Amino acid sequence: MYTDKVMDHFMNPRNVGEIDDADGVGQVGNPVCGDVMAMYIKVKDDIITDAKFKTFGCGAAIATSSITTEMVVGKRVDEALKISNREVAEALDGLPSEKMHCSNLAADALKEAIDDYRSRDADEESE
Amino acid sequence: MRRVYLDHSATTPVHPRVAAVINRYMLADFGNASSIHEFGKTAQQALRWSRERVAELVGASEADEIVFTSGGTESDNLAIKGAAAARKDRGRHIITSAVEHHAVLHTCEALEEDGFQVTKVGVDEYGRVDPEEVSEAIRDDTVLISIMLANNEVGTIQPVTEIAQAAREREILVHTDAVQAVPQMPVDVEDLGVDLLSLSGHKMYGPKGVGALYIRRGTRLLSQEHGGHHEKGRRAGTENIPGIAGLGEAAATTMEELPQREKHLERLQRRLIEGLLQVEGVHLNGHRRERLPNNVSISAAAIEGESILLGLNAEGIAASSGSACTSGALEPSHVLLAMGMSHEMAHGSLRMTLGRDNSQEDIDHVLEILPPIIDRLREMSPFEIQ
Ligand SMILES: Cc1ncc(COP(=O)(O)O)c(C=O)c1O
Numbered sequence: 001m002y003t004d005k006v007m008d009h010f011m012n013p014r015n016v017g018e019i020d021d022a023d024g025v026g027q028v029g030n031p032v033c034g035d036v037m038a039m040y041i042k043v044k045d046d047i048i049t050d051a052k053f054k055t056f057g058c059g060a061a062i063a064t065s066s067i068t069t070e071m072v073v074g075k076r077v078d079e080a081l082k083i084s085n086r087e088v089a090e091a092l093d094g095l096p097s098e099k100m101h102c103s104n105l106a107a108d109a110l111k112e113a114i115d116d117y118r119s120r121d122a123d124e125e126s127e
Numbered sequence: 128m129r130r131v132y133l134d135h136s137a138t139t140p141v142h143p144r145v146a147a148v149i150n151r152y153m154l155a156d157f158g159n160a161s162s163i164h165e166f167g168k169t170a171q172q173a174l175r176w177s178r179e180r181v182a183e184l185v186g187a188s189e190a191d192e193i194v195f196t197s198g199g200t201e202s203d204n205l206a207i208k209g210a211a212a213a214r215k216d217r218g219r220h221i222i223t224s225a226v227e228h229h230a231v232l233h234t235c236e237a238l239e240e241d242g243f244q245v246t247k248v249g250v251d252e253y254g255r256v257d258p259e260e261v262s263e264a265i266r267d268d269t270v271l272i273s274i275m276l277a278n279n280e281v282g283t284i285q286p287v288t289e290i291a292q293a294a295r296e297r298e299i300l301v302h303t304d305a306v307q308a309v310p311q312m313p314v315d316v317e318d319l320g321v322d323l324l325s326l327s328g329h330k331m332y333g334p335k336g337v338g339a340l341y342i343r344r345g346t347r348l349l350s351q352e353h354g355g356h357h358e359k360g361r362r363a364g365t366e367n368i369p370g371i372a373g374l375g376e377a378a379a380t381t382m383e384e385l386p387q388r389e390k391h392l393e394r395l396q397r398r399l400i401e402g403l404l405q406v407e408g409v410h411l412n413g414h415r416r417e418r419l420p421n422n423v424s425i426s427a428a429a430i431e432g433e434s435i436l437l438g439l440n441a442e443g444i445a446a447s448s449g450s451a452c453t454s455g456a457l458e459p460s461h462v463l464l465a466m467g468m469s470h471e472m473a474h475g476s477l478r479m480t481l482g483r484d485n486s487q488e489d490i491d492h493v494l495e496i497l498p499p500i501i502d503r504l505r506e507m508s509p510f511e512i513q
């Protein structure tokens with residue numbers, strides 16, 4: 001049912017964990033089946049330098065979380081925001097259609113983490 | 128890699144003796160049981176022989192109380208729709224439970240569209256129906272009660288005898304879906320006091336696509352298939368002789384093996400449950416004692432079932448889950464929810480169903496492989512075990 005790439009990211013997920021001094025944290029729940037993902041990012045000079053995740057969900061949810069963290073590191077924040085769930089699925093050589101909704105989880109968590117980073121950044125500037 | 132199949136409630140391997148019989152009725156004795164020549168007679172004999180074996184297995188007094196169908200689903204449909212149609216002038220109320228297989232639940236829902244009313248009684252946290260609650264649900268217009276003998280997800284055995292007693296006093300037909308029970312526990316229609324009982328070939332080391340319905344003598348059902356006069360007008364269509372002969376052989380082997388099979392399964396089940404309950408945050412689903420000997424259903428806190436199945440599959444172990452992520456509908460199992468389980472715990476459910484071919488080594492292998500998978504998934508989870 002899953003591609004080799006999905007299985008690789010499921011069996012050997014990259015960047016599992018939390019970042020204690022993260023610059024942005026996003027946690028989202030999947031309204032479809034109740035799964036949850038948390039994403040942590042480190043940002044320096046507007047570039048994402050590190051990303052980690054924790055996911056409670058199916059194989060597709062874990063694999064998309066994993067590959068998303070890989071895809072964002074080294075990207076500028078505004079570039080990272082443009083990553084769509086479709087691109088995430090493509091990077092995994094595709095997902096079964098009934099599993100496409102799981103890839104929203106990673107994209108949404110990333111977006112929340114970036115929003116969190118930006119609101120903290122704005123707070124600092126206004127101080 | 129060692130391969131361990133622990134999904135016998137989904138389907139079973141065909142017993143070698145059964146496979147030999149099927150082969151014979153496909154290649155050499157391929158006749159149509161309606162033909163009057165020798166080929167036809169051989170097929171008729173197979174049909175007769177199989178009917179007797181299935182009748183014997185469920186304690187029916189006459190072979191003609193057995194009708195062959197295309198499987199458990201059709202048996203459930205024929206029992207419920209056939210009884211409802213035959214009795215609709217007496218009343219249009221049916222009682223069933225919240226934990227039935229979809230073959231029963233969706234059939235009852237279809238009847239609701241046709242003007243029947245359906246009461247679904249709930250279950251306790253162990254998945255048991257309370258016979259009192261069924262009695263209280265009986266109305267003057269109740270014509271049928273359908274309660275499964277053993278649940279396919281958590282293995283809980285229902286108090287069908289008690290339920291049937293209350294029903295018979297009031298001349299209400301009782302159907303039980305015994306698809307999961309028949310292969311692993313003694314089943315007797317007289318002890319149960321039921322009028323209709325469904326069973327399926329592929330859950331009892333027989334072939335897929337064949338099953339049977341026990342219909343107590345004198346019980347009128349409206350046939351759901353119109354055509355020839357097969358099965359005494361109760362189910363039209365040229366009989367699936369290889370499948371039916373295979374089902375007969377599966378019934379005969381079950382009769383012979385059952386005492387040993389039950390002991391074997393109970394031993395493995397105990398070992399597996401005890402081992403799994405050593406793992407932190409693992410909870411047994413279903414009833415401790417009123418349980419099929421081959422069912423082990425657990426929930427593991429803070430993780431999701433499909434990911435456990437993928438981890439197990441990568442190690443050659445086959446199991447199943449009631450998690451929303453494994454269902455096409457993306458809803459957690461209706462059985463686990465009816466038992467009052469939270470969505471989160473239903474998410475972490477894992478069902479392992481044992482069979483005659485499993486060994487103690489298989490169980491020890493699973494107990495070695497599964498805990499590290501649970502640990503690994505928990506490390507990835509944003510939740511803590513409570
Ligand atoms: C309790 C129960 N009833 C009915 C069925 C349906 O049987 P079949 O697959 O033969 O149609 C199953 C099998 O999934 C079952 O477990």
Ligand code: FES
Binds near residue numbers: 030034099
């Ligand atoms: S997270 Fe539930 S199906 Fe993927």
